[in-house]
Amino acid sequence: MATSDLTAGAQPGPIRLRAERRRIGEDVVKAVLALCALVSVATTVGIVVALVEPSLEFFREISVVDFFSGDRWAPLFTPPSFGVQPLLVGTLTVTFWACVVALPFGLGAAIYLSEYAPPRVRGALKPALEVLAGIPTVVYGFFALTFFTPLLGDLGLEVGIFNVLSAGLVMGVMLIPTVASISEDAMTAVPQELRDGAYGLGASRLQVATRIVVPAAISGIVASYVLAISRAVGETMIVLIAAGGLAQITFDPREPAQTMTAFIGATGLGDVPTGSIEYKTIFAVGLTLFVLTFAMNMLSIRLVRRFREVYE
Amino acid sequence: MSTPALVVGKRPRGDKVRGTLFYVLLLVSVSIGFVLLGTLVVDVIRKGVGYVDPVLFTEPTSTNPERAGAGPAILGTIYMMLLLLAVVVPLGVGTAIYLEEYANRERWYNRLLELNIQNLAAVPSIVYGILGLAFLVRGLGLGRVLLAGALILTLLVLPTVIVASREAIRAVPDSIRQGAYALGATQWQVVSRQVLPASIPGIATGSILALARAIGETAPLLLVGALTYVAVNPTLLGSFTALPVQIYQWVARPQEEFRLLAAAGIIVLLAILLTMNAFAIWLRNRYQKRW
Amino acid sequence: MPDMENAPAPVTIAGVRDRRVAERQQAEPPVHRDVLFDVDGLTASYSGVPALRDVSLEIYKNHITAFIGPSGCGKSTFIRCFNRMNDLIPTALVEGTIRYHGLDLYGPEVDSVEVRKRIGMVFQKPNPFPKSIYDNVAFGPRVLGWKDGLDDRVEQALRQAALWDEVKNRLKASAYSLSGGQQQRLCIARCLAVQPDVLLMDEPASALDPISTTAIEDLMHGLKEAYTIVIVTHNMQQAARVADMTAFFSVEVDEESDRRTGILVEYDETPTIFTNPGDKRTEDYVTGRFG
Numbered sequence: 001m002a003t004s005d006l007t008a009g010a011q012p013g014p015i016r017l018r019a020e021r022r023r024i025g026e027d028v029v030k031a032v033l034a035l036c037a038l039v040s041v042a043t044t045v046g047i048v049v050a051l052v053e054p055s056l057e058f059f060r061e062i063s064v065v066d067f068f069s070g071d072r073w074a075p076l077f078t079p080p081s082f083g084v085q086p087l088l089v090g091t092l093t094v095t096f097w098a099c100v101v102a103l104p105f106g107l108g109a110a111i112y113l114s115e116y117a118p119p120r121v122r123g124a125l126k127p128a129l130e131v132l133a134g135i136p137t138v139v140y141g142f143f144a145l146t147f148f149t150p151l152l153g154d155l156g157l158e159v160g161i162f163n164v165l166s167a168g169l170v171m172g173v174m175l176i177p178t179v180a181s182i183s184e185d186a187m188t189a190v191p192q193e194l195r196d197g198a199y200g201l202g203a204s205r206l207q208v209a210t211r212i213v214v215p216a217a218i219s220g221i222v223a224s225y226v227l228a229i230s231r232a233v234g235e236t237m238i239v240l241i242a243a244g245g246l247a248q249i250t251f252d253p254r255e256p257a258q259t260m261t262a263f264i265g266a267t268g269l270g271d272v273p274t275g276s277i278e279y280k281t282i283f284a285v286g287l288t289l290f291v292l293t294f295a296m297n298m299l300s301i302r303l304v305r306r307f308r309e310v311y312e
Numbered sequence: 313m314s315t316p317a318l319v320v321g322k323r324p325r326g327d328k329v330r331g332t333l334f335y336v337l338l339l340v341s342v343s344i345g346f347v348l349l350g351t352l353v354v355d356v357i358r359k360g361v362g363y364v365d366p367v368l369f370t371e372p373t374s375t376n377p378e379r380a381g382a383g384p385a386i387l388g389t390i391y392m393m394l395l396l397l398a399v400v401v402p403l404g405v406g407t408a409i410y411l412e413e414y415a416n417r418e419r420w421y422n423r424l425l426e427l428n429i430q431n432l433a434a435v436p437s438i439v440y441g442i443l444g445l446a447f448l449v450r451g452l453g454l455g456r457v458l459l460a461g462a463l464i465l466t467l468l469v470l471p472t473v474i475v476a477s478r479e480a481i482r483a484v485p486d487s488i489r490q491g492a493y494a495l496g497a498t499q500w501q502v503v504s505r506q507v508l509p510a511s512i513p514g515i516a517t518g519s520i521l522a523l524a525r526a527i528g529e530t531a532p533l534l535l536v537g538a539l540t541y542v543a544v545n546p547t548l549l550g551s552f553t554a555l556p557v558q559i560y561q562w563v564a565r566p567q568e569e570f571r572l573l574a575a576a577g578i579i580v581l582l583a584i585l586l587t588m589n590a591f592a593i594w595l596r597n598r599y600q601k602r603w
Numbered sequence: 604m605p606d607m608e609n610a611p612a613p614v615t616i617a618g619v620r621d622r623r624v625a626e627r628q629q630a631e632p633p634v635h636r637d638v639l640f641d642v643d644g645l646t647a648s649y650s651g652v653p654a655l656r657d658v659s660l661e662i663y664k665n666h667i668t669a670f671i672g673p674s675g676c677g678k679s680t681f682i683r684c685f686n687r688m689n690d691l692i693p694t695a696l697v698e699g700t701i702r703y704h705g706l707d708l709y710g711p712e713v714d715s716v717e718v719r720k721r722i723g724m725v726f727q728k729p730n731p732f733p734k735s736i737y738d739n740v741a742f743g744p745r746v747l748g749w750k751d752g753l754d755d756r757v758e759q760a761l762r763q764a765a766l767w768d769e770v771k772n773r774l775k776a777s778a779y780s781l782s783g784g785q786q787q788r789l790c791i792a793r794c795l796a797v798q799p800d801v802l803l804m805d806e807p808a809s810a811l812d813p814i815s816t817t818a819i820e821d822l823m824h825g826l827k828e829a830y831t832i833v834i835v836t837h838n839m840q841q842a843a844r845v846a847d848m849t850a851f852f853s854v855e856v857d858e859e860s861d862r863r864t865g866i867l868v869e870y871d872e873t874p875t876i877f878t879n880p881g882d883k884r885t886e887d888y889v890t891g892r893f894g
Contacts, residue, residue, distance in 0.1 A: 015703075015704045015706065015721070016717065017703070017706050017708070017710070017712075017713040017714065017717050017718055017721075018712045018713065018714055018717065019714035019716065019717055023498060023716075025500065026498055026499060026500050029500045030410075030414055032406065033406050033407070033409050033410035033414060034410055034414070035406075036402070036403050036404075036406030036407045036410060037406070037407040037410045037411065037415075037425055039403055039407070039467075039470070040407060040425065040428055040429050040432060040470065040471070040474070041425065041428055043432060043443070043467050043470070044428050044431070044432060046443055046447060047435065047439060047440075047442075047443050050442055050443045050445075050446035050447055051439075051442065051446075054446070101344075104341070105340070105341040105344055105345075106341070107341075108337055108338045108340070108341025108342070109338070109341040109342045109345075111338055111341075112338035112339065112341060112342050113342070116335065116338060125342060127593075128346070129342075129345060131349070131589070132345045132346075132348075132349060134521075134524060134525065134528075134585065134589065135349070135352075135528070135582075135585075136528025136529070136530065136556055136581060136585070137528070137530065137531075138528070138530040138556045138559050138560050138563070138578075139352070139356070139528075139559075139578050139581070139582065140352075141560075141563065142356070142559070142563050142571075142574055142575070142578060143348075143352045143355065143356075145563065146355075146359070146563075146571055146575075147351070147352070147355045170348075173344060173345055173348045176341075176344070176345050177345070204327055204331055205331060206327075206330060206331045206334045206335075209334075210334075227434065230434060231434070231436075233436070234435070234436025234437070234438065234439070235436070236436070236437065236438045236530075236531035237530050237531055237560065240531075240560075241560065241563055241564070261436060261438050261531070264438050264441075264442065264535070265438060265441075265531055265534050265535070268441065268442070268445060268534060268535040269534040269535065269537075269539045274450050282442065282445070283442065283446070286438075286439060286442045289436060289438075289439065290435070290436075290439050293434065293435065293436055293439075294431065294435075297430075297431050297434040297435075298431065300434070301427065301430050301431065416693055418693065485730075487726060487728060487730035488730060488732060488733070489691075490688065490691070490724075490726065490730065491726065491730040491731075491732065491790065491793070492732070492742065492746075493688065493691060493719060494686065494688065494719055494723060494724035494726075494794070495719065495720075495723065495742060495743035495746060495793065495794065495797055496716055496717070496719040496720030496721075496743065496746060496747060496797060497716070497719075497742075497743075497746045498716050498746075501746050505742070505745075505746070506732060509733075510733050
């Protein structure tokens with residue numbers, strides 16, 4: 001084959017395997033990219049520092065024991081009282097009612113998507129469900145206050161204008177996609193052979209779903225539950241709008257209550273003077289909230305990793 | 313129970329009933345969200361549509377519901393969106409490239425980085441508000457300004473952008489990278505000329521969805537002082553408000569008229585979100601690569 | 604072939620070794636065979652598990668050298684050592700030496716990017732970039748900063764790859780619009796555009812139909828005037844058709860750990876390997892009794 005001079009053989013010049021010069025650009029790029037990544041680390045550090053420092057000052061004035069054991073929360077009153085229990089109870093009850101909706105229906109949706117839905121239906125439903133999670137929480141809050149609470153009243157429940165039940169139930173619907181999406185991932189990861197084996201023994205679809213798939217995907221399901229609970233604990237706007245601002249210890253869902261997030265939101269939006277004890281309460285409550293959700297997030301991440309490791 | 317004998321091809325009746333019941337329960341689970349969403353949309357439109365008028369888009373809020381609008385709030389939201397986009401996309405994509413293309417996963421600090429981002433994605437949004445209050449508003453002395461709001465929303469949705477960008481980058485097959493390396497391309501040449509161009513549709517889709525999440529956020533903005541009366545168009549270092557915050561302010565008022573006004577604001581907010589989501593989906597379908 | 608006449612056809616492994624030692628002890632390689640690569644005691648491992656052990660051979664300039672053997676014998680791992688593609692896998696480790704023009708490819712100062720500029724690679728599955736035909740071929744020269752006469756380079760490379768006539772009217776079309784065989788020739792053209800010294804081909808025709816395979820083989824015959832070609836193939840007929848030299852690799856299974864390690868069994872001129880192999884295992888393989 002005739003080859004022209006241009007292409008015959010190798011690149012011109014002597015054989016050289018060293019780089020002509022150090023590629024500084026490559027190092028600069030890598031450094032810049034690593035700096036981008038460091039922003040996330042700085043955010044976490046920032047959050048911790050922002051929370052811990054004023055909280056320490058707060059706990060210098062109010063003892064930790066009083067904070068957690070006190071059953072009266074009235075930081076803006078004279079004399080003030082800093083028992084966080086009402087806020088914890090408020091958070092707990094709202095979360096409970098959210099879970100009543102989100103956990104069973106989220107799991108049901110996941111089972112439907114993973115075990116029953118034809119591929120096309122599933123392909124359409126999954127992103128559609130995500131739309132639910134994309135509706136701003138202020139909108140859910142509005143809906144809970146102006147539609148759902150009156151509806152509960154019409155149904156014969158004697159709920160107040162502000163009440164835990166309405167906020168919790170609406171929040172629960174919002175959290176269905178969170179539970180459904182992670183649980184469904186875990187169920188899809190369950191090997192088909194397990195199902196086939198059960199069907200081969202004459203199991204029905206219901207039995208395969210509940211006795212084979214759900215147990216096999218349990219760590220993913222628990223992970224989705226933990227994450228949903230964490231989201232419920234951290235949700236602000238729905239409770240701020242629909243559950244009222246009364247910090248009280250009550251387990252009656254028809255009553256108003258204040259959660260940790262709602263307290264932070266309500267206090268933080270005012271013009272509290274920096275350095276005052278009111279200002280510091282925001283951080284003390286914020287730190288409590290952060291520690292709680294952090295622990296749950298970590299647990300959830302671990303559980304998700306576990307099911308990924310088992311089946312992938 | 314007359315015949316306990318073996319029946320082939322037929323399940324016991326109880327099983328069938330149970331199976332059907334279970335199936336109905338599952339259908340309820342999937343549809344309950346959509347039922348609520350449909351009700352919500354109808355309810356909001358019914359209440360608010362009367363207030364969707366030019367006043368809503370141009371005027372600032374007022375004590376008179378007939379003259380109250382969300383003009384500065386809508387502008388504030390748009391400004392924050394633009395600022396946010398300018399910062400969060402480079403940061404998010406940069407982090408995603410680092411994690412996918414450069415970071416050695418055997419190293420503990422890279423694994424910690426990944427864990428950190430996963431956790432940040434689940435930190436309650438109001439905690440970001442506290443961060444903004446402590447560092448931007450008070451610490452840096454920035455005050456309750458638009459820039460502080462935009463920065464806090466940036467940090468809030470950064471993990472979302474990172475995760476979406478990583479998925480888009482990971483979807484580029486390794487054979488493309490190898491082909492480029494085999495021609496003597498350096499790592500950055502491979503990334504910038506092959507991997508990034510191929511993953512732009514996925515990154516764009518993810519970024520728009522993250523943006524949509526950011527503009528609906530209310531709680532962190534409350535803490536950086538967005539709940540305030542703003543009569544003029546917002547500036548970077550001036551006081552500001554945003555559409556969801558304006559909606560909250562109206563909802564929180566006891567008068568019925570303001571609730572209707574809030575519904576009108578929600579119509580606008582949902583319309584913006586719907587447009588962005590539709591655009592993201594269109595983008596994904598239009599440019600999605602099948603390798 | 605003077606060295607062949609000297610060597611009696613040995614039947615034992617020891618015999619093969621002796622002959623190789625004898626070859627090595629010759630003062631100079633024969634005039635018509637310039638050594639391009641001198642591999643000595645090469646072991647490649649992933650995560651500490653050797654995939655290929657203690658390989659020594661020489662690859663000659665302007666020859667086509669084929670690596671054959673059953674799957675898992677490490678032949679693909681081996682070919683990737685020549686342009687340091689294994690560097691891209693963090694857990695990969697290459698021990699021993701490969702001298703290229705007498706320079707140690709794995710020497711401390713050696714830059715893998717420089718290596719790959721001179722030693723191109725074509726992969727098993729055609730992996731065109733998601734760009735136009737033109738941009739695929741122009742990618743290499745652009746990466747190397749060769750801005751002048753880009754059009755000529757692209758045309759030249761496409762002509763060399765016997766693809767020009769088929770694509771000259773649609774250079775702006777997506778590379779994905781080409782057939783599998785055309786895509787593979789495009790990948791060859793892409794390599795040729797950077798004027799490499801060596802073409803490494805890792806099962807280049809295994810994903811192609813017989814007609815495309817023939818086209819690629821014809822192409823290789825033409826290219827060896829100007830290039831040194833190393834090809835991995837599982838297709839013995841292909842090796843017999845195209846290669847001047849053939850190396851047969853096999854798998855050694857450790858009974859205790861069940862670890863599979865590739866070893867070089869025999870390396871000789873292609874006709875010898877196929878008609879008069881020196882090793883029983885080679886004979887079993889080429890006659891189809893094994894693998």
